[in-house]
Amino acid sequence: MQEKKIPVSSVELGERELQKSPVYLKMNKAEKIFYIEESLKIGKIEGQKYLNQNKDIYQLLSENQIIYEKKDSKQPNDDFILRGEIHFRKKGCKITVYDESIQSIYVHHQQVLPKHLVLSNSQALEIHLAHEFFHFLEFSSGATVSEKLGKMRIPLFFNFYREVDVTACSEIAAHAFAKQFCQLEVLPNYYDLHYLNQKELAK
Incomplete structure (x- = not known):
């Protein structure tokens, strides 16, 4: 099986995240560009704001x-990786990080990625915490x-439309936040895509 090329540009990686959305195929090119670029911008600005502190x-x-x-109970599978999650509460929030998932993804990369893209274990953890911290900022x-970028209108029939949130925007922005705050070369979802690609090749 031929190895799939993993993009390194933020726009392309943002689109990979957007492709997970059920509304992706209903978007025109201009809508895709708008939601990707605006999400990246929001995340980058917030990341720089906190980096400056x-x-x-x-x-x-x-x-x-x-x-x-x-x-350590969440292992990545063939098409989904749960690295961490945040639990919102009225009094304080809690972030849960799944260490085995992080280890299996990032330790693997040490042998196959260019040196400038390799992460240490501590960097990997900080990236996930930064990602979830951005969701806390949203909350x-x-x-x-x-919600800030507005709903997308999906035509149904005749002159009727359905308005939906493009929820993938939050993930794209969180990736951009982590990239900027942690001073990464690529959006963090690059590593997930690379890991899943290598697993596919190994089958």
Whole structure:
């Protein structure tokens, strides 16, 4: 089986994330570009804002009363990777990070990726925490990225339309936030795509 080329540009990686959305095939080119580029912009601006504070992700979590825990029960499978998740509460939030999933993805990359793209274990953890911290920022602001960018109109029949949120925008923006805050070369979903590609080749 031929190896699939994994893009490195943020726009292309953003589109890979958008392709997971059930509304992707109903979008025209202009809509795809709008949602991708605006999501990337929002995430990058927020990432730079917090980077300028000269605080690491652990300080930001502490200041915002966010606790995090490691668990090792979630292994990646053939087409889905659960690396971490955030639990929103009225009093404080909790981020759960699945250590085995992170380890299996990033340790694998040390032998197959160019040196400038290889991550340490600590960097991998910080990326996931930064990603989930962005979702906390969305929650705290009262509006997700998709809500800020507006609904997409999907034609049904005659002159009727259905309006839907493009929820993938939140993930694209979170990737962009993590890239900027952690000063990465690529959006973090590059590593997931590369891992899944290598698993497919190994079959």
